Amino acid sequence: xxxxxSTTDAEVAAALEPTPDQPSVTKRFxxxxxxxxxxxxxxxxxxxxxxxxxxxxxxxAPENKGAQLGMILSAGAFAAMxxxxxxxxVSDRTRARVGRRKFWMLAGTxxxxxxxxxxxxxxxxxxxxVGWVLCQLMANATQTAILSVMADRVPEHQRxxxxxxxxxxxxxGTLLGTGITTLLAGNLLLSFLVPWLLLPVGLVxxxxxxxxxxxxxxxxxxxxxxxxxxxxxxxPFRHRDYGLAFTSRAFTIFGTxxxxxxxxYFLTDHLGVGLDVVAxxxxxxxxxxxxxxxxxxxxxxxxxxxxxxxxxxxxAASLSVATGLVLIATSAGFLQFIVGAGLVAAxxxxxxxxxxxVTVAVLPDKRKAANYIGLMQIANSGPQxxxxxxxxxxxxxxxxxxxxxxxxxxxxxxxxxxxxxxxPIRATR
Numbered sequence: 001x002x003x004x005x006s007t008t009d010a011e012v013a014a015a016l017e018p019t020p021d022q023p024s025v026t027k028r029f030x031x032x033x034x035x036x037x038x039x040x041x042x043x044x045x046x047x048x049x050x051x052x053x054x055x056x057x058x059x060x061a062p063e064n065k066g067a068q069l070g071m072i073l074s075a076g077a078f079a080a081m082x083x084x085x086x087x088x089x090v091s092d093r094t095r096a097r098v099g100r101r102k103f104w105m106l107a108g109t110x111x112x113x114x115x116x117x118x119x120x121x122x123x124x125x126x127x128x129x130v131g132w133v134l135c136q137l138m139a140n141a142t143q144t145a146i147l148s149v150m151a152d153r154v155p156e157h158q159r160x161x162x163x164x165x166x167x168x169x170x171x172x173g174t175l176l177g178t179g180i181t182t183l184l185a186g187n188l189l190l191s192f193l194v195p196w197l198l199l200p201v202g203l204v205x206x207x208x209x210x211x212x213x214x215x216x217x218x219x220x221x222x223x224x225x226x227x228x229x230x231x232x233x234x235x236p237f238r239h240r241d242y243g244l245a246f247t248s249r250a251f252t253i254f255g256t257x258x259x260x261x262x263x264x265y266f267l268t269d270h271l272g273v274g275l276d277v278v279a280x281x282x283x284x285x286x287x288x289x290x291x292x293x294x295x296x297x298x299x300x301x302x303x304x305x306x307x308x309x310x311x312x313x314x315x316a317a318s319l320s321v322a323t324g325l326v327l328i329a330t331s332a333g334f335l336q337f338i339v340g341a342g343l344v345a346a347x348x349x350x351x352x353x354x355x356x357x358v359t360v361a362v363l364p365d366k367r368k369a370a371n372y373i374g375l376m377q378i379a380n381s382g383p384q385x386x387x388x389x390x391x392x393x394x395x396x397x398x399x400x401x402x403x404x405x406x407x408x409x410x411x412x413x414x415x416x417x418x419x420x421x422x423x424p425i426r427a428t429r
Contacts, residue, residue, distance in 0.1 A: 024158055030165065032206040036105075037146055038169040038176070039202035043112060044139045045170070045260075046177025046195040047119065048073075049286075050279055051188060052132065053264045057275065058188075059125055066265055066395070070388035072129050073261055076136035077385030081378045085231040087141045088374025091148065092367070093220055099212025101152065101370075104145040109199050111138025120192040140381070142199075144374045149210065151360045151369035157305060159357045164301015167353020171286065171293035171345045178283040185279060220367060231371055232378075234364055241362040241427040242372070246379045248425075249355055252318045252418030254383035255325055256348040258411035261388045262404065263341065270404045271334060285338050289345030296346045297353050304354060309429045310361070311422055313354045318419035320347030325412035329405045347415075361428040387411070 025033075047055075056069045087104060094100040115138060118131025154162050176198075181191045236243025264282065267273040273281050300313045324343030331337045363372050394407035 023155075025154055025162070026209070029153075029209040030162055032202075032209045033146075033149065033162065034165045034169060036199075036202035036206040037166050038173050039198035040139070040142055040146060041169050041173025042177045043109075043116075043196040043199045044135070044143075045174045046181060047116065047132075047135070047192060049174050049260055050178055050181050050264065050282055051191045052119065054275075054279070055119065055122070055128065055188060056125070059122075059128070066262075067392060068125055069261070069265075070391055072125070072132050074385045074389040075129050076132040077257075077381045077383075077388075079133040080136040080140045081381035081385060083137045084140045084144050084374040084377035084381060085371060086374070087144045088148065088370035088372070088377075089231040089368070091145055091370040091374075093215050093222075095214040095217065097214060100215045101145040101148055102207060102210070102212045104141045105203055108138045108140070108142030108145065109203060111141065112199070113193075113196055114138075116192045116196055120189045136381070140374075140377060144370055144377060147356060147373050147377075148370040150356050151363065151366070151373065153210070159360065160301045160304030160310070160354070162301070163353040163356050164297045164299070164304065164350075165353075166356065167297030167301065167349040167351075168290070168294040170349045170352050171290045174345075175283070175286040175290040178279060178286050181279050182283045231375065234372070234375060239362070239364045241425045242364055244421055244425050245355075245358050245362050246376060248314065248318065248418045248421035249351070249376065249379035250383055250418070251414045251421065252321055252347075252351050253380050254387055255321045255411040255415035255418070256344060256351075257384040257387040258391065258407060259325060259328070259341070259344050261384075262391065262407065266328070266404050266408070267334075267337070269402060271331070271337065273334075281334065285341045286345070288338050289342045292342045292346040293349035297349045300350055301353060304357070310354055310357050311425060311429060314351060314358060314422045315419045317347040317351035317354065318415050318422065320344070321351070322347075322412045322415035322419070325408050325415060329408035329412065351418075358422075358425065358428055362425070 052072070053065075053069055056072065057065050060068045087108075091100050091104050094103050096103040098106070112135055115131050115134030118134065119128050122128035122131055150159065150162065177195045180194050184190045184194065234242050234246075236246070263285070264278055267278055267281055268275060304310055304313055320343045324340040324345075324347060327340030327343065328337055331340060359373060359376050360369075363369060365372065391407055394410050395403050397403045397406040
């Protein structure tokens with residue numbers, strides 16, 4: 001016997017949207033959730049920050065490494081940009097017994113391992129490109145499912161605190177990954193694989209605290225080619241706040257993506273750091289960044305819940321990124337670089353964290369939470385694709401392809417635009 005429409009509506013509401021009086025999630029839930037996000041970032045950001053650049057440097061001539069790395073990063077970001085909304089739409093409709101979010105966390109983790117192995121053993125740039133595309137594609141399957149838990153299970157009055165804790169995992173993941181890389185210096189294979197090992201551990205711990213469920217049959221239209229196309233579009237005039245949030249995120253992430261992609265080459269080519277010690281320099285920079293990020297993200301998350309405001313923290317995060325990029329661009333030594341990198345990382349961590357709370361607030365349809373969260377991921381992946389792709393244009397400004405100063409200044413201007421785009425949003429304060 002089928003359920004009545006009213007019963008189905010109640011089930012959907014209970015399953016897909018936390019109600020104002022929903023009980024708070026437990027400390028164990030938060031701890032395991034934060035650890036899982038840390039593990040996910042560590043697995044992906046280690047190659048993105050250090051090991052992928054070193055792997056490219058093994059296969060190509062020094063004068064070509066920037067262009068080749070940019071091509072690989074752009075291809076991976078394009079795959080992530082296309083994949084995230086699709087993963088979200090499919091996750092919203094997944095009826096696997098293990099649960100609609102858990103299933104794609106598992107699938108993404110497995111696929112990421114395969115991609116990392118391909119990159120680590122790649123005999124050529126084209127093979128490495130294929131491996132990195134798979135890494136980005138599958139990491140976004142995991143990431144979209146993880147972020148959707150915020151809309152599924154975390155009540156509004158805890159979102160700032162939880163988001164703040166998630167925010168510092170971005171920099172801690174980079175710190176942990178670069179630390180592992182430093183300890184494993186000389187063994188790039190282990191440098192790719194060891195950071196990934198945290199991810200299955202994180203899944204086991206989180207699955208014990210997270211009660212997931214399959215999608216409810218009939219809650220959403222069946223997935224079709226038309227639905228596939230609709231996963232990539234939200235009318236920015238009809239859903240103005242969502243469009244503004246998307247714009248703010250895209251410009252801010254452009255600035256941080258530029259920093260992540262080219263910090264190694266800035267250190268080696270502009271500041272004269274040797275290839276044999278650059279991983280240690282990145283680790284030192286990331287250590288300082290991590291300390292700032294933990295303090296800023298966690299403190300601002302708690303404060304955000306108390307004052308019931310989100311936008312001021314996002315604006316401050318974008319301005320922090322912009323200021324840090326300008327300091328890096330004008331640095332003549334490692335000390336100023338560290339200060340700039342710390343501001344970029346703190347701003348990035350705070351923006352990614354608090355950005356989730358704004359995304360949830362501006363969702364056009366709560367039933368399609370993962371779809372719209374996945375679509376918002378385009379504002380993450382698109383700039384990661386665009387920044388390295390157009391970087392050679394900035395580098396070529398009056399300096400024969402090595403003008404890193406111009407590149408970082410333009411990235412800082414983009415982050416400033418991100419701050420301005422956040423101001424008119426009305427759905428949240």
